[in-house]
Amino acid sequence: MNIEQFVAQSEGRWRSMRSGHSLAFQQFEDVLSEVEISKTDNNDADIAQLLAASEQHSDRSISCPFRMKWAAESDWEPDDPSEVSAGSCLIVPLPIDDTHGLLLRSVGYAEAAPAQSSYAFLSDGTFVLTTKYEQSIAEERIWFVSDNVRCRSSVLRTSAGSGVLQTSFASEVRRLTS
Amino acid sequence: MNIEQFVAQSEGRWRSMRSGHSLAFQQFEDVLSEVEISKTDNNDADIAQLLAASEQHSDRSISCPFRMKWAAESDWEPDDPSEVSAGSCLIVPLPIDDTHGLLLRSVGYAEAAPAQSSYAFLSDGTFVLTTKYEQSIAEERIWFVSDNVRCRSSVLRTSAGSGVLQTSFASEVRRLTS
Numbered sequence: 001m002n003i004e005q006f007v008a009q010s011e012g013r014w015r016s017m018r019s020g021h022s023l024a025f026q027q028f029e030d031v032l033s034e035v036e037i038s039k040t041d042n043n044d045a046d047i048a049q050l051l052a053a054s055e056q057h058s059d060r061s062i063s064c065p066f067r068m069k070w071a072a073e074s075d076w077e078p079d080d081p082s083e084v085s086a087g088s089c090l091i092v093p094l095p096i097d098d099t100h101g102l103l104l105r106s107v108g109y110a111e112a113a114p115a116q117s118s119y120a121f122l123s124d125g126t127f128v129l130t131t132k133y134e135q136s137i138a139e140e141r142i143w144f145v146s147d148n149v150r151c152r153s154s155v156l157r158t159s160a161g162s163g164v165l166q167t168s169f170a171s172e173v174r175r176l177t178s
Numbered sequence: 179m180n181i182e183q184f185v186a187q188s189e190g191r192w193r194s195m196r197s198g199h200s201l202a203f204q205q206f207e208d209v210l211s212e213v214e215i216s217k218t219d220n221n222d223a224d225i226a227q228l229l230a231a232s233e234q235h236s237d238r239s240i241s242c243p244f245r246m247k248w249a250a251e252s253d254w255e256p257d258d259p260s261e262v263s264a265g266s267c268l269i270v271p272l273p274i275d276d277t278h279g280l281l282l283r284s285v286g287y288a289e290a291a292p293a294q295s296s297y298a299f300l301s302d303g304t305f306v307l308t309t310k311y312e313q314s315i316a317e318e319r320i321w322f323v324s325d326n327v328r329c330r331s332s333v334l335r336t337s338a339g340s341g342v343l344q345t346s347f348a349s350e351v352r353r354l355t356s
Binding site: 015017019021023026028030032122123124126128139145146149151153155157164167169171173 | 193195197199201204206208210300301302304306317323324327329331333335342345347349351
């Protein structure tokens with residue numbers, strides 16, 4: 001698995017079931033959401049802006065940039081429209097070799113500011129993404145169970161110590177629309 | 179990571195937060211439980227019985243057999259004692275090399291009968307366990323986030339096709355008792 005194959009396999013619309021675990025409080029949060037992943041043009045003006053704002057300007061070539069959109073409905077207050085969270089994000093991979101690279105995001109996962117991650121593929125093709133935020137470190141894993149089902153886990157820990165704050169797991173099924 | 183190190187790191191009492199995802203029905207099930215993992219003696223009479231009942235008798239040597247006990251409290255009917263599920267299981271690894279092997283269980287994960295699994299460690303030490311049951315195939319993954327936190331995911335699919343039935347994810351925190 002390399003980043004091109006991974007992005008190609010990820011493209012499309014996904015129905016996501018996601019469970020968050022708050023370890024300190026032993027609280028669960030279950031969320032149904034819709035995720036859409038679509039390739040974008042290498043010449044997209046937002047890409048140039050994201051590259052300019054990061055430490056990685058022009059010395060590395062980008063590969064298969066894409067956009068991710070999501071809309072979630074929380075289980076806590078499904079009738080309250082303010083609980084419906086939605087967003088979108090531009091993601092730009094900068095491969096180092098076939099199994100490693102960097103990845104720029106216009107919106108972070110743990111914190112909303114733009115984020116820079118490093119990624120690696122494990123021996124079975126599992127995609128592992130590590131992001132250092134100001135207050136925390138996130139490790140995300142994405143692996144395909146079949147062409148149309150993928151799993152996504154995350155672990156968030158404090159950057160100061162090794163304390164694990166929360167974890168999450170999403171089961172994502174591709175929407176096959178005609 | 180090899181099986182001896184993995185079992186040594188797993189030994190102890192764990193507080194588990196587990197979320198099950200039923201993909202067809204888009205249902206969540208969140209369960210808090212306690213898991214205890216303890217090494218057992220190679221000469222345990224139950225081990226001889228488990229080996230005798232399996233296809234793997236005496237041609238492979240066993241390594242660090244252990245017992246797993248669990249007691250779960252479902253979130254659906256926490257006041258109903260019949261909803262409290264508990265059980266225990268004897269697990270016997272039969273290594274082939276440092277990163278691969280077989281594993282016998284007195285009680286299966288997806289089906290209650292004794293089960294034989296194959297295991298492998300990924301490049302980052304993630305333990306991947308594959309079990310073929312009569313009606314289904316289960317893939318479990320266990321990885322350590324720190325010495326005292328581990329994650330466990332499972333994917334259950336039909337053995338006939340490639341249909342994914344359900345997934346689960348558990349965040350497990352070691353109980354540090356004095």
